[in-house]
Structures are given as C-alpha cells and as structure tokens.
Amino acid sequence: MKYLVQLIYFNAGGGHRSAALALQEVIAQKHPDWSVSLVNLFEVIDSDRYYQKLTGFAPEDLYNLRLKKGWTRGLATELKIFQTMIRLTLPKLKKKVRSFWVSNPPDLVVSLVPNFNKVMCEALRDELPGVPYVTVLTDMADYPPHFWMEPRQDQYIICGTAFAASQAAALGYDQQAITTTSGMILRPDFYRKQSVDKPARLAEMGLDPNLPTGLILFGGHGSSEMLQIAKALPDRQLIFVAGHNTALAKKMAAQSASARHRVMGFVQDIHLVMHLCDYFVGKPGPAA
Secondary structure (H helix, E strand, C coil): CCCEEEEEECCCCCHHHHHHHHHHHHHHHHCCCCEEEEEEHHHHHCCCCHHHHHHCCCHHHHHHHHHHHCCCCCHHHHHHHHHHHHHHCHHHHHHHHHHHHHHCCCCEEEECCCCCHHHHHHHHHHHCCCCCEEEECCCCCCCCCCCCCCCCCCCEEEECCHHHHHHHHHCCCCHHHEEECCCCCCCHHHCCCCCCCHHHHHHHCCCCCCCCCEEEECCCCCCCHHHHHHHHCCCCCEEEECCCCHHHHHHHHHHCCCCCEEEECCCCCHHHHHHHCCEEEECCCCCC
C-alpha cells in the first residue's frame, strides 16, 4: 500500500511552492514508494474562483503584483485584516477543506503556508483524526504572531531556526512535536558540488571573470528595488534576476548601459547562477 503525502502550498511570493517542490524531490529520493501530491490551497478553499470573479485577481496575484511594483507599505495592516477575515470565516473554510479531504484522504499532510494552519489542522482533526499534520516554516520566525503557529494544536512543527523553535515551545508545544533544522528548505541541487567552469561561464555572459560578481535576486517575481540598486551601483559587476517579472527585466536592460550588469528573467538553474557569484543582495526566502 502506498503512503499518500499531501504538500500544501500557494503561489503568494513563490517561496512556498519552491519549498514544496524541494520537499517533493527529497521525498522521491528517500522514499520512492511514497505517493506525493502538491495541493494549491487556494484551489481548495476557492474552488469556484469567487475571489477572482469579484476582484479580477487570483488571491495570490494581487500580493505578487505588489511585490513586483514595490508597493509594500501597508502590508502589515492588510495582513491583520486578512487574519481577521480568516477567523470570521473559519467554519466555512473548514467545511471546504474537510470536503476536499473526504474525496482525497491522505496519510500525511504537510503545510508550507502561513495563516491557514488553524483552519487546516482543525479540519483534518474533524475529518481524519489519526492523520499527522505538519507545518514547515519557510520563514525564520513566526512573525507577526499567528502567522505560522497557533497555540497547542495537535500537530508537528518544523523550524529552520532555534528562535522559531523557542516560539513553538512558548505556545505550548512539547519537544517531541518540534523539530529544529538549520535554515530553510532548498532543492538538493543547492547542496551538490558544482562542476561549472566559472570563468568561462562569466565570459559567456559578457562579464569579467577577474572581477567580484554580485547576485541581485528578490524572489521569483522580482522587485522595483532592483532598479534603484542598478542605478546606485553602475560600476559593480552584478547579475540581476528579475524572475517572472518580464516588465522589470526590460526596464533594467534599458536602464543599464553598464557592461558590468547582466539582466536575466526567470532562471530554472538558479543554483548554478549563485555558484558564479561572490556575494548576494536580496530578501530572505527559500531561494529559487
């Protein structure tokens, strides 16, 4: 009998899906007999696409658009409103998730998303009380409170920092429910020794192999902050990865007259690009 594992993610920011894909790859290597499926949470709780019909955006698209444009002011206040809405609609959300698990019963549920762990854990306990529920933080802490963790839920928590583990303990989780790792989940490619001819690859990109090279990366959807960095550092040898933000990539390519700047779009082998660089400028996250 196959062991059925569900990895819960959504596309807000891109890091949650990246972490899910990394975990899926590791499980396939370690437990090839397990069946692993990726579940987009928003497709479960908004299967009729009501939010998209109402606003014209998928729930994660508006967040990603704000990241692209650099419109981050007010996000903290909006998050509080969002969390309040989740609490007010908790019974309805739980009903949606329970219905999904009636049709798709797993042997293990692993959440790689914030804000909805109370909804999902309680729904799983109501419908499938014997199935383990695990939350894997893709941030270094539960910040703001109740972002990743809820007090004393019947679940396991995997923390990438000792501080996050101490937060879980303070919320009433015993040590058997808490696993502390070192850092965030990355694809196995990031750990493998790379056999890349660094000077030749830099030369192919039009860069000088003898100069220090920096990598500017703000996640899979980029950030307008990268334009300011390019403008402020015209003579530094830099590789800019704009991700899926093609408009940003075009603006950066047009703005930068410096031969020492290389602008790239979405990169599948970001681990190889990182191998070419001597330092990194960006935001916290689980990489590609």
